[in-house]
Amino acid sequence: MTDQNPSSSISPGRLAEMSKRLFVKLGILPFLLVIAVIVFASMSDNFLTGRNLMNVLRQSVYLMIVSMGQMLALLTGGFDLSVGTILALTSVVGALVMASVYAAMPDAIWLAIALGCIAGVAAGTLIGVCNGIGVAFFGVSPFMMSLGMTSVGFGVALFLTGGTPVYGMPQAFGDIFGFGTLFGIHSPIYVAAIIAVLLFVFLYRTRFGRYIYAVGGNLKAAQLSGINTRSTLLWTYVLCAALAAVAGMLLTARLDTGEANIGASMPLQSIAACVIAGVSLRGGVGRMENVVLGALFIGLVQNGMNLARIESYLQTVVLGGLLILAVIADQIRLRYVASLKD
Amino acid sequence: MTDKARVSPAQRLEGDAHSSNAHPLLQTVNLTKDYPGVRALDNMNFELRHGEVHVLFGENGAGKSTLISMLAGANTPTSGKILFNGQEANLASVHEARELGISAVFQEFSLIPQMTIAENMFLGAEPTRGGLLQPGQQRAKAEAILQDLDFHLAPGRRVDHLTRAEQQMVEIAKAFRTEPSVLILDEPTASLTNHETEQLFRLVNRLKERGVGIIYITHRMAEIREIGDRITILRDGKYIDTVDAKTTSDDDLVTLMTGRVVGQIFPKVKFKPGEIILQVDDLHTPGAGGVNGASVTVRRGEIVGFAGLVGSGKSKFAQACFGSLAIESGKIRFKGEAVAKPKTRDMLKRGFMYLPSDRRSDGLMMMRPARENISTASLDVPPFSNGIFLNRRAEKKITSDLADQLNLSPRKIEREAGQFSGGNQQKLMLARSLTRTFDLIVFDEPTVGVDVGTRAAIYAFIAELCEQGVAIVLISSDLPEILHLTNRAYVFYRGKIQAELADDEITENNLLSHFFEREAA
Numbered sequence: 001m002t003d004q005n006p007s008s009s010i011s012p013g014r015l016a017e018m019s020k021r022l023f024v025k026l027g028i029l030p031f032l033l034v035i036a037v038i039v040f041a042s043m044s045d046n047f048l049t050g051r052n053l054m055n056v057l058r059q060s061v062y063l064m065i066v067s068m069g070q071m072l073a074l075l076t077g078g079f080d081l082s083v084g085t086i087l088a089l090t091s092v093v094g095a096l097v098m099a100s101v102y103a104a105m106p107d108a109i110w111l112a113i114a115l116g117c118i119a120g121v122a123a124g125t126l127i128g129v130c131n132g133i134g135v136a137f138f139g140v141s142p143f144m145m146s147l148g149m150t151s152v153g154f155g156v157a158l159f160l161t162g163g164t165p166v167y168g169m170p171q172a173f174g175d176i177f178g179f180g181t182l183f184g185i186h187s188p189i190y191v192a193a194i195i196a197v198l199l200f201v202f203l204y205r206t207r208f209g210r211y212i213y214a215v216g217g218n219l220k221a222a223q224l225s226g227i228n229t230r231s232t233l234l235w236t237y238v239l240c241a242a243l244a245a246v247a248g249m250l251l252t253a254r255l256d257t258g259e260a261n262i263g264a265s266m267p268l269q270s271i272a273a274c275v276i277a278g279v280s281l282r283g284g285v286g287r288m289e290n291v292v293l294g295a296l297f298i299g300l301v302q303n304g305m306n307l308a309r310i311e312s313y314l315q316t317v318v319l320g321g322l323l324i325l326a327v328i329a330d331q332i333r334l335r336y337v338a339s340l341k342d
Numbered sequence: 343m344t345d346k347a348r349v350s351p352a353q354r355l356e357g358d359a360h361s362s363n364a365h366p367l368l369q370t371v372n373l374t375k376d377y378p379g380v381r382a383l384d385n386m387n388f389e390l391r392h393g394e395v396h397v398l399f400g401e402n403g404a405g406k407s408t409l410i411s412m413l414a415g416a417n418t419p420t421s422g423k424i425l426f427n428g429q430e431a432n433l434a435s436v437h438e439a440r441e442l443g444i445s446a447v448f449q450e451f452s453l454i455p456q457m458t459i460a461e462n463m464f465l466g467a468e469p470t471r472g473g474l475l476q477p478g479q480q481r482a483k484a485e486a487i488l489q490d491l492d493f494h495l496a497p498g499r500r501v502d503h504l505t506r507a508e509q510q511m512v513e514i515a516k517a518f519r520t521e522p523s524v525l526i527l528d529e530p531t532a533s534l535t536n537h538e539t540e541q542l543f544r545l546v547n548r549l550k551e552r553g554v555g556i557i558y559i560t561h562r563m564a565e566i567r568e569i570g571d572r573i574t575i576l577r578d579g580k581y582i583d584t585v586d587a588k589t590t591s592d593d594d595l596v597t598l599m600t601g602r603v604v605g606q607i608f609p610k611v612k613f614k615p616g617e618i619i620l621q622v623d624d625l626h627t628p629g630a631g632g633v634n635g636a637s638v639t640v641r642r643g644e645i646v647g648f649a650g651l652v653g654s655g656k657s658k659f660a661q662a663c664f665g666s667l668a669i670e671s672g673k674i675r676f677k678g679e680a681v682a683k684p685k686t687r688d689m690l691k692r693g694f695m696y697l698p699s700d701r702r703s704d705g706l707m708m709m710r711p712a713r714e715n716i717s718t719a720s721l722d723v724p725p726f727s728n729g730i731f732l733n734r735r736a737e738k739k740i741t742s743d744l745a746d747q748l749n750l751s752p753r754k755i756e757r758e759a760g761q762f763s764g765g766n767q768q769k770l771m772l773a774r775s776l777t778r779t780f781d782l783i784v785f786d787e788p789t790v791g792v793d794v795g796t797r798a799a800i801y802a803f804i805a806e807l808c809e810q811g812v813a814i815v816l817i818s819s820d821l822p823e824i825l826h827l828t829n830r831a832y833v834f835y836r837g838k839i840q841a842e843l844a845d846d847e848i849t850e851n852n853l854l855s856h857f858f859e860r861e862a863a
Binding site: 204285 | 664689696698703704706707708710714719721727730731732734
């Protein structure tokens with residue numbers, strides 16, 4: 001609370017009051033974005049160039065897609081710790097299927113790519129089906145369920161590959177889905193954009209999207225309003241896993257190999273992207289647009305730290321700190337909401 | 343502000359018979375509390391004497407809760423003074439208030455569900471010896487307090503296994519850990535049965551004799567008459583008047599509270615009983631304490647009351663018919679069609695709406711906007727959606743029309759549900775029942791924690807629905823509601839129907855005799 005007279009026209013108190021209202025309305029993300037841009041732009045001349053920013057976008061795409069899925073789980077009041085494993089399993093299964101189909105029929109490049117993608121995404125989504133069934137029908141806490149599935153999925157991925165990367169996918173796969181460009185924009189960005197538009201329509205223009213918010217808002221009230229809460233929860237985790245799986249295939253294309261060791265940082269980073277974007281850990285609150293920005297912000301910070309030559313080990317320290325800062329900011333915001341009320 | 347309001351109650355009551363003590367027990371002088379943009383309490387002058395029950399009366403949001411939270415040390419005033427026995431008291435925390443013997447029992451329970459009754463009662467003041475807890479001693483002390491209060495509760499029971507009424511009793515018992523000098527009770531009877539309420543009143547009377555001052559908040563007129571000595575009325579955070587509880591009429595009180603003449607609270611309903619909408623034969627639900635063989639018939643154009651003690655199965659009966667509670671056996675016919683296993687979504691489609699009693703836990707999504715809370719049960723039908731895609735314009739239009747119709751205040755449909763007052767939250771629930779055409783609407787305790795002005799609006803709302811030919815079931819623990827609003831009433835007792843009363847048979851005595859008939863035998 002400020003001691004300034006609220007009626008005085010433009011004063012520091014007025015400014016503080018305005019930024020407080022902005023903070024309550026938008027959360028911490030806009031402030032962090034502004035601070036990050038100022039800090040990194042002053043540290044490196046290359047930061048604010050078009051090429052670098054496009055680079056940031058391209059690198060953030062994978063996290064962005066995973067975060068959109070993570071947001072769905074968070075909206076229902078749960079979360080999905082297994083998104084990293086889903087990436088790994090998708091990559092391994094997709095690459096194995098694609099490589100073996102390609103080896104058997106070297107001429108059928110597109111068939112190999114299609115079958116590989118389908119198999120990979122299906123394998124990843126299967127993890128989500130398990131998560132969903134556990135959470136929705138057996139009442140297992142999302143924490144335990146997705147933690148357990150993390151171990152299961154990772155184990156399967158290592159077992160399938162023996163721990164070594166999978167080679168032998170058709171060259172075209174990586175060329176198109178990893179490095180391909182159209183009008184100077186990389187193909188994964190198109191995929192992310194299409195997903196974002198579809199998800200936006202799903203969340204805000206269909207009743208199923210509203211049901212996700214309702215289930216997270218008050219499970220009992222949703223039930224009494226005739227919403228099938230179990231199927232809503234099940235589909236939430238399936239959708240979350242499917243999105244992570246798509247990100248897994250895109251990353252496989254980028255790496256040109258199937259790897260069981262990718263995605264380890266995804267659970268933390270995707271939850272961080274959502275929380276920084278104002279998604280409530282208690283469920284029911286959060287906007288998709290902000291989550292996209294949240295993922296972009298994390299990409300921006302990583303890129304800026306790379307340009308400023310901050311060691312990669314220290315970068316993880318910064319990311320963890322940011323996540324905690326975001327949660328603290330959320331708590332402070334709640335307190336402000338209670339005091340501002342209007 | 344009127345001139346009347348500028349004068350403190352002490353001055354105004356000059357010449358009245360004062361108690362032997364020179365100073366009032368507790369007094370506030372120009373107490374003010376500001377929240378950004380809102381003055382929750384405005385120059386409040388309030389006075390509590392030794393050995394009186396002083397009722398605070400006002401609509402939701404009038405400032406009652408703000409006042410008591412400052413008296414209990416849970417909140418600090420922006421300006422003004424609090425005098426305790428004539429001396430200025432600095433109540434910076436609940437702990438300091440407790441040192442002076444000021445204990446409060448708030449509506450929101452401050453109990454830890456996983457702990458036992460005794461552990462909860464002594465939370466923060468556990469008896470220890472040499473730094474070690476003394477559970478035996480704690481238990482004995484708790485036992486003694488509970489016995490003194492005549493509450494039949496075993497101190498070793500876990501709080502989450504208790505009913506709401508029992509939890510309320512524990513909350514009250516907690517205030518008696520130390521000998522209170524001022525006891526603040528915020529709607530303590532909202533979830534108590536009549537029997538438990540009587541027990542509480544006996545207790546209040548005993549405390550009065552000991553000289554304890556009691557601040558009592560309630561919306562129930564009958565309670566004010568029964569135990570109140572003086573009433574202080576608040577409106578919009580301002581002091582309005584202090585009146586004698588025994589000589590002021592209901593109408594005067596309501597006029598003082600609302601600032602306008604409300605007239606009759608209960609509307610005259612024109613009942614036109616028509617075809618049978620709901621017929622239930624011999625319904626059982628699994629588990630102890632459920633419905634145990636109840637049969638009910640509800641017709642179009644009538645209001646059927648479900649009365650009975652808390653836990654008598656009246657609520658569970660309705661939930662089972664609605665499909666939110668499992669059924670063991672029994673026949674349910676809705677609009678002439680047999681329903682073997684009701685499911686909520688299916689029952690809503692058939693035209694059956696159940697509005698739960700506990701807004702916070704079962705009714706509303708507190709962090710979502712009012713608009714979404716109103717439309718949530720009808721998103722699968724036009725005009726809210728075409729099955730898949732939402733029609734957001736229609737949703738906005740319909741919900742704001744409903745907000746107008748129900749006088750939602752403030753009329754902001756994008757405001758979060760949790761930021762409305764209790765009465766307005768209830769309106770959001772009521773609006774839900776108008777989002778599509780229902781043939782049967784069950785209102786479960788529709789006026790708990792709702793002020794008199796809003797109450798009258800809710801009753802008028804129910805009456806109008808009934809006259810339009812909707813079948814209504816009104817589940818209520820508030821006897822006047824059953825007496826004045828229903829044309830037929832079932833009294834539930836231990837999961838069975840104890841009596842069915844119609845028209846003139848619905849009297850207080852008739853109802854009450856069936857509440858307790860077998861318990862007395």
